[in-house]
Amino acid sequence: MTVEKNIDLKDIITFLDNSLIAVYGEPESVVVRHLRDPEHVDEFTLDWVNPHKPDKQKIAETSRAKVIIVDKEVVFSEILKNQGKVLLVVDNPKLAIAKVGNDFFVEKPIPGIHPSAIIHPDAQIGENVYIGANTTVGKCIIRNDVSIHSNVTLYDNVTVENEVIIHAGSVIGTDGLGCERDKDSVLVKFPHLGGVTISENVEIGANCQIAKGALSNTVIGKGTKINAGCYIAHNVVIGENVWISPHVKITGSVKIKDNATIFTGCVIREQKTIGKGATIGMGSVVTKDVPAGETWVGNPARKLEK
Amino acid sequence: MTVEKNIDLKDIITFLDNSLIAVYGEPESVVVRHLRDPEHVDEFTLDWVNPHKPDKQKIAETSRAKVIIVDKEVVFSEILKNQGKVLLVVDNPKLAIAKVGNDFFVEKPIPGIHPSAIIHPDAQIGENVYIGANTTVGKCIIRNDVSIHSNVTLYDNVTVENEVIIHAGSVIGTDGLGCERDKDSVLVKFPHLGGVTISENVEIGANCQIAKGALSNTVIGKGTKINAGCYIAHNVVIGENVWISPHVKITGSVKIKDNATIFTGCVIREQKTIGKGATIGMGSVVTKDVPAGETWVGNPARKLEK
Amino acid sequence: MTVEKNIDLKDIITFLDNSLIAVYGEPESVVVRHLRDPEHVDEFTLDWVNPHKPDKQKIAETSRAKVIIVDKEVVFSEILKNQGKVLLVVDNPKLAIAKVGNDFFVEKPIPGIHPSAIIHPDAQIGENVYIGANTTVGKCIIRNDVSIHSNVTLYDNVTVENEVIIHAGSVIGTDGLGCERDKDSVLVKFPHLGGVTISENVEIGANCQIAKGALSNTVIGKGTKINAGCYIAHNVVIGENVWISPHVKITGSVKIKDNATIFTGCVIREQKTIGKGATIGMGSVVTKDVPAGETWVGNPARKLEK
Numbered sequence: 001m002t003v004e005k006n007i008d009l010k011d012i013i014t015f016l017d018n019s020l021i022a023v024y025g026e027p028e029s030v031v032v033r034h035l036r037d038p039e040h041v042d043e044f045t046l047d048w049v050n051p052h053k054p055d056k057q058k059i060a061e062t063s064r065a066k067v068i069i070v071d072k073e074v075v076f077s078e079i080l081k082n083q084g085k086v087l088l089v090v091d092n093p094k095l096a097i098a099k100v101g102n103d104f105f106v107e108k109p110i111p112g113i114h115p116s117a118i119i120h121p122d123a124q125i126g127e128n129v130y131i132g133a134n135t136t137v138g139k140c141i142i143r144n145d146v147s148i149h150s151n152v153t154l155y156d157n158v159t160v161e162n163e164v165i166i167h168a169g170s171v172i173g174t175d176g177l178g179c180e181r182d183k184d185s186v187l188v189k190f191p192h193l194g195g196v197t198i199s200e201n202v203e204i205g206a207n208c209q210i211a212k213g214a215l216s217n218t219v220i221g222k223g224t225k226i227n228a229g230c231y232i233a234h235n236v237v238i239g240e241n242v243w244i245s246p247h248v249k250i251t252g253s254v255k256i257k258d259n260a261t262i263f264t265g266c267v268i269r270e271q272k273t274i275g276k277g278a279t280i281g282m283g284s285v286v287t288k289d290v291p292a293g294e295t296w297v298g299n300p301a302r303k304l305e306k
Numbered sequence: 307m308t309v310e311k312n313i314d315l316k317d318i319i320t321f322l323d324n325s326l327i328a329v330y331g332e333p334e335s336v337v338v339r340h341l342r343d344p345e346h347v348d349e350f351t352l353d354w355v356n357p358h359k360p361d362k363q364k365i366a367e368t369s370r371a372k373v374i375i376v377d378k379e380v381v382f383s384e385i386l387k388n389q390g391k392v393l394l395v396v397d398n399p400k401l402a403i404a405k406v407g408n409d410f411f412v413e414k415p416i417p418g419i420h421p422s423a424i425i426h427p428d429a430q431i432g433e434n435v436y437i438g439a440n441t442t443v444g445k446c447i448i449r450n451d452v453s454i455h456s457n458v459t460l461y462d463n464v465t466v467e468n469e470v471i472i473h474a475g476s477v478i479g480t481d482g483l484g485c486e487r488d489k490d491s492v493l494v495k496f497p498h499l500g501g502v503t504i505s506e507n508v509e510i511g512a513n514c515q516i517a518k519g520a521l522s523n524t525v526i527g528k529g530t531k532i533n534a535g536c537y538i539a540h541n542v543v544i545g546e547n548v549w550i551s552p553h554v555k556i557t558g559s560v561k562i563k564d565n566a567t568i569f570t571g572c573v574i575r576e577q578k579t580i581g582k583g584a585t586i587g588m589g590s591v592v593t594k595d596v597p598a599g600e601t602w603v604g605n606p607a608r609k610l611e612k
Numbered sequence: 613m614t615v616e617k618n619i620d621l622k623d624i625i626t627f628l629d630n631s632l633i634a635v636y637g638e639p640e641s642v643v644v645r646h647l648r649d650p651e652h653v654d655e656f657t658l659d660w661v662n663p664h665k666p667d668k669q670k671i672a673e674t675s676r677a678k679v680i681i682v683d684k685e686v687v688f689s690e691i692l693k694n695q696g697k698v699l700l701v702v703d704n705p706k707l708a709i710a711k712v713g714n715d716f717f718v719e720k721p722i723p724g725i726h727p728s729a730i731i732h733p734d735a736q737i738g739e740n741v742y743i744g745a746n747t748t749v750g751k752c753i754i755r756n757d758v759s760i761h762s763n764v765t766l767y768d769n770v771t772v773e774n775e776v777i778i779h780a781g782s783v784i785g786t787d788g789l790g791c792e793r794d795k796d797s798v799l800v801k802f803p804h805l806g807g808v809t810i811s812e813n814v815e816i817g818a819n820c821q822i823a824k825g826a827l828s829n830t831v832i833g834k835g836t837k838i839n840a841g842c843y844i845a846h847n848v849v850i851g852e853n854v855w856i857s858p859h860v861k862i863t864g865s866v867k868i869k870d871n872a873t874i875f876t877g878c879v880i881r882e883q884k885t886i887g888k889g890a891t892i893g894m895g896s897v898v899t900k901d902v903p904a905g906e907t908w909v910g911n912p913a914r915k916l917e918k
Contacts, residue, residue, distance in 0.1 A: 003499050035499055037521040037541075094496075095486045101497030116424055116440075118728055118745035118762075133424035133442040134457070134728075136745040136762035136780070150424075150442035150459040151475075151746070153762040153780035153818075168442075168459035168477040169513070169763075171780040171818035177839040177855075180707045185853050185871040185889075187837050189815065190706075191713030193615050193647055203495065206459075206477035206515040207781070209818040209840040209858070215649040225493050227483040228515040229537050229555075231841050231858045231876075235649075241491050243483075246515070246537045247555050247573075249841075249859050249876050251894070259491040264537075264555050265573040265591070267859075267877040267895045277491075282557075283573045283591030283605050285877070285895030299605050299895050299911050309805050341805060343827040400802075401792045407803030422730055422746075439730035439748040440763070456730075456748035456765040457781075474748075474765035474783040475819070509801065512765075512783035512821040531799050533789040534821040535843050535861075547797050549789075552821070552843045553861050553879075565797040570843075570861050571879040571897070583797075588863070589879045589897030589911050605911050 003105050007032050009067060009086065012046070012100055016088065019096060024076035025086035032067055035101055041065050048097040049074060060087070069093040069100075109147050120156070138173065149206075157195030157212060164198050167206040167228070172196055176211040176234035178252060190214055192234060199223075205230065205246065221258070233270070245282070257292065266301075309411050313338050315373060315392065318352070318406055322394065325402060330382035331392035338373055341407055347371050354403040355380060366393070375399040375406075415453050426462070444479065455512075463501030463518060470504050473512040473534070478502055482517040482540035484558060496520055498540060505529075511536065511552065527564070539576070551588070563598065572607075615717050619644050621679060621698065624658070624712055628700065631708060636688035637698035644679055647713055653677050660709040661686060672699070681705040681712075721759050732768070750785065761818075769807030769824060776810050779818040779840070784808055788823040788846035790864060802826055804846060811835075817842065817858065833870070845882070857894070869904065878913075 009030040013023060033044035041047050047065035049056045051073075060068050061079045067086045076087050090096045109130040113119065117135045125131075126143040132150035139156040148154070148166045155173030166172065173196045179187040194213025198204070198220045205228035212218060213235045220226070221239040227246040232238070236250050239258035244250075248262050252270040256262070260274050263282035268274065275292030284301040295304040315336040319329060339350035347353050353371035355362045357379075366374050367385045373392045382393055396402045415436040419425065423441045431437075432449040438456035445462040454460070454472045461479030472478065479502045485493040500519025504510070504526045511534035518524060519541045526532070527546040535553040538544070542556050545564035550556075554568050558576040562568070566580050569588035574580065581598030590607040601610040621642040625635060645656035653659050659677035661668045663685075672680050673691045679698045680686075688699050702708045721742040725731065729747045737743075738755040744762035751768040754760070760778045767785030778784065785808045791799040806825025810816070810832045817840035824830060825847045832838070833852040841859040844850070848862050851870035856862075860874050864882040868874070872886050875894035880886065887904030896913040907916040 035497070035521055037519075040522065092486070092488075095488055095494055098486050098494045098496045101499065102495065105499055106497045114424070116422070116728070116746075118726070132459075134422075134440045134746045134763070149461075149480075151440070151457050151477075151763050151781075153744075155761075155780070167480050168461070169457075169475060169515075169781055169819070171763075171840070174761075174779050174818040174840060177815060177817055177837045177857075179837055179855055180704070180710050181853070181855075181871075182704075182707055186835055187853050187855055188707055188710045189714065189837065190710045191647070191718045193713065193717055203483060205483055206480040207475070207513055207819055209781075211840070213649075215647055216652065223492055225483045225485055225495065228477075228480060228517070229535070229841070233858070241487070241493050243485055243487075243493055245483075245557070246539070247553070247859070251857070251876055259487075264557055265571075265877075269894060282575060282593075287894075341803070341827055343825075346828065398792070398794075401794055401800055404792050404800045404802045407805065408801065411805055412803045420730070422728070438765075440728075440746045455767075455786075457746070457763050457783075473786050474767070475763075475781060475821075509789060511789055512786040513781070513819055529798055531789045531791055531801065534783075534786060534823070535841070547793070547799050549791055549793075549799055551789075551863070552845070553859070565793075570863055571877075588881060588899075 003107065004034055005032075005105060007046075007104050012104065013088070015100065015103060016090065016096060019090050020088060021072060021091065022089040023086070024089070025081070025084065027067075027086050030066060030086060035097070035105055046097070046100065048093045051093055060085075069096050109149075114150075126162075132168070140173075155212065158198070159195065159217075160198045161200040161202075161222075163201050165203040166198075167204060167208075169207040170204055170209070172198070172204070172208075172210045173212045174209060176214070176252065178214070178234065194218065194235070196220075199240075202226070208232070227264075239276070309413065310340055311338075311411060313352075313410050318410065319394070321406065321409060322396065322402060325396050326394060327378060327397065328395040329392065330395070331387070331390065333373075333392050336373060336392060341403070341411055352403070352406065354399045357399055366391075375402050415455075420456075432468075438474070446479075461518065464504070465501065465523075466504045467506040467508075467528075469507050471509040472504075473510060473514075475513040476510055476515070478504070478510070478514075478516045479518045480515055482520070482558065484520070484540065500524070500541070502526075505546075508532070514538070533570075545582070615719065616646055617644075617717060619658075619716050624716065625700070627712065627715060628702065628708060631702050632700060633684060633703065634701040635698065636701070637693070637696065639679075639698050642679060642698060647709065647717055658709070658712065660705045663705055672697075681708050721761075726762075738774075744780070752785075767824065770810070771807065771829075772810045773812040773814075773834075775813050777815040778810075779816060779820075781819040782816055782821070784810070784816070784820075784822045785824045786821060788826070788864065790826070790846065806830065806847070808832075811852075814838070820844070839876075851888070 032046040036045045045065040048069040051071045069088045111128045113131040114133040117131045130147040135152040137154045140158040143162045145163045149168040158173040175192045178190040199222040201223045210232040211234045224242040226244045229247040231249045233252040235253040238256045243261045245264040249267045255273040257276040259277045262280045266284045268286045279295040281297030285299040286301045338352040342351045351371040354375040375394045417434045419437040420439040423437045426445045436453040441458040443460045446464040449468045451469045455474040464479040481498045484496040505528040507529045516538040517540045530548040532550045533552040537555045539558040541559040544562045549567045551570040555573045561579040563582040565583045568586045574592045585601040587603030591605040592607045644658040648657045657677040660681040681700045723740045725743040726745040729743045742759040747764040749766045752770040755774045757775045761780040770785040787804045790802040811834040813835045822844040823846045836854040838856045839858040843861045845864040847865040850868045855873045857876040861879045867885040869888040871889045874892045880898045891907040893909030897911040898913045
């Protein structure tokens with residue numbers, strides 16, 4: 001069902017390197033083949049114990065895997081020793097398994113531009129770039145090690161920095177539809193002449209829409225992850241390492257500061273600021289500025305008192 | 307405006323067969339040509355009387371159609387007799403007209419793979435499969451009698467069972483973006499190594515996003531209908547005959563049991579369970595488990611007392 | 613960053629014509645090159661003063677631009693005179709800059725059908741039509757001066773009137789998934805045999821889904837703007853100059869009257885009517901008819917008393 005490999009445990013130990021606190025048991029000539037969910041763990045699984053679980057010692061001792069990533073609260077008990085287990089001890093096993101999974105098990109697309117992709121003749125495309133089938137790229141700048149999946153549309157004037165991933169069906173650089181009504185209520189669209197800047201290491205989920213700025217650029221900061229089906233309006237400026245869950249709607253000129261977390265389906269009102277490290281609960285409708293570090297929830301959103 | 311045919315009423319009577327309670331009037335050599343909305347009904351319309359309307363007898367007696375599908379409460383009155391009408395009596399006229407419409411009037415796409423579709427060389431494609439223009443199919447298994455419309459993207463590791471329909475612009479098997487923050491708040495994506503299973507007779511609307519599982523599969527059960535613009539996260543398990551309205555957001559590892567109904571724009575929190583036959587009102591934000599058969603509404607959602 | 617031109621100010625004055633109340637200063641042989649946001653205004657910017665700002669005179673007097681569009685409350689002071697500025701006085705500077713921007717600075721796509729677009733042989737395509745890469749058009753009628761961007765899907769039976777713009781990734785004419793359950797709870801889809809009518813001057817944002825009517829057409833009225841990611845269900849009838857923000861969900865058979873404004877992320881319940889000129893606040897869930905001219909907000913939405 002999932003990816004199968006043959007990976008020498010020594011390579012994983014080398015990779016984890018200075019995040020490793022200790023290794024117990026005998027890691028020599030051990031091979032791991034896959035990551036698996038708890039019900040399907042076998043001898044060749046690289047298993048891990050979620051640090052938030054209450055009964056971590058017991059989870060480790062009943063795992064069928066030979067190799068388990070654990071935190072410091074799990075001890076190398078007689079039971080584990082007698083089972084011939086190998087424990088890799090780290091501060092955050094979830095983080096360690098994520099990093100190992102991404103590096104050893106996830107298959108990255110092979111660089112190259114699919115012949116069915118349509119690239120503007122004046123687009124600049126860097127090295128090691130993957131562009132999927134039926135994707136359309138306007139007059140854009142694409143740096144190195146970028147992956148753009150299938151059926152994506154990049155309008156003109158989008159800059160995509162190194163190591164960005166854009167998933168299928170997303171549309172980047174489209175017009176916002178901010179309007180002004182004339183005397184007869186006829187809608188006149190405000191012109192959109194700016195672009196979009198997507199910084200290093202950003203990942204954008206499937207079927208997102210990111211509008212270009214009206215007169216300057218819409219900006220997505222370094223390391224930010226935007227999940228599927230989100231809308232990012234004109235002139236929004238998102239900081240670094242912001243985590244945006246699916247179907248979040250961020251309206252015109254909103255600012256979102258570094259390390260904020262916005263859960264599924266929220267709406268953020270135009271011109272508002274979400275402070276550094278703030279958290280917005282799922283389904284919230286934010287109509288005011290949210291100060292740094294606070295958690296807001298509800299429709300309309302209010303501060304959640306602990 | 308709508309589809310025109312020449313259908314012998316006898317063929318419709320044969321098709322309805324054991325759901326027919328009675329036929330009144332003279333169905334011989336009657337031909338019907340189309341289904342129409344109430345304002346445009348004419349002599350050649352196959353008309354029907356909604357069983358929820360209060361004045362069903364009068365609706366039938368003032369219809370311009372020769373043939374009308376009704377329930378048992380409509381009688382073959384002198385008026386109907388003198389008008390030369392034909393009544394087809396069934397338990398649920400709405401269900402009967404839907405079945406007749408689908409079978410006699412809806413034009414199915416002609417099987418075949420459009421030359422502009424891009425299919426992975428290792429994909430397995432069954433018989434009588436339609437794949438539309440500019441669609442991209444990864445290393446997937448597609449069974450028989452499947453229709454995949456235009457501009458769809460299937461990532462690798464998606465299994466599509468018999469008689470599934472996937473509408474345009476949908477993305478199936480994309481990565482979820484569940485993340486873990488490291489000590490510097492940098493987001494590390496949890497690897498997604500699973501796939502997606504779409505069971506028999508499922509229909510998926512336009513521009514949906516369905517994420518693959520992290521370590522096992524995301525599963526959509528038999529006969530379930532997912533309307534346009536929905537998001538289904540990693541490791542969600544949806545049962546049979548679940549009806550999901552447009553733009554519903556179902557987050558990670560949620561379970562939805564058979565026959566549940568979820569109305570437009572809801573958000574369901576990760577790990578929660580929606581019980582068998584439960585109903586979730588439009589725009590609800592569900593943060594708790596919902597027991598079988600209950601109706602919940604609001605943000606946050608609460609049980610609706612009758 | 614944005615578009616650069618060389619435009620003779622006289623041409624702009626001629627274009628604004630009878631919306632111009634006065635011109636102060638010496639417009640002869642002045643050239644403007646771009647529109648810019650306030651931080652980047654320079655001598656060659658065509659600048660404007662937002663009529664809603666409190667300190668308009670000071671904004672005009674500190675602008676670095678030579679030419680500024682203002683309303684009647686800004687006077688041609690000694691300071692402006694001595695700076696050699698040109699003031700264009702109009703009733704609504706925001707409307708004027710929008711119109712000038714659209715006409716002089718926005719680059720329209722060059723008419724033509726991209727070779728990768730797939731057009732049904734029986735589709736009727738008018739004059740000056742642009743159809744972007746990887747777009748799929750069924751048996752449809754497309755009138756004149758229409759722009760359809762990349763990766764769009766039009767199912768059969770969609771009529772697109774003059775000067776319509778459809779952005780990337782949208783799906784028009786898809787099936788709704790209205791269902792009837794049979795005795796065993798199996799979902800039977802109601803057939804969709806109608807189409808979609810998109811009237812003159814409509815603009816549809818990226819990744820929208822518009823369903824065809826069941827037995828008649830879904831209709832979008834003249835001049836209406838529908839922003840990105842919206843869902844418009846079967847048999848919805850939208851009037852003229854309706855402004856719909858991103859990710860609005862309008863369910864089956866809803867009627868929206870002329871000049872209404874619906875903000876981001878709302879859900880409108882099936883069969884309801886939004887009255888002429890009504891306003892619905894962001895994130896609202898509308899479960900009742902909204903009378904003309906009223907403003908409703910919340911979940912469920914209620915009238916906002918001023």
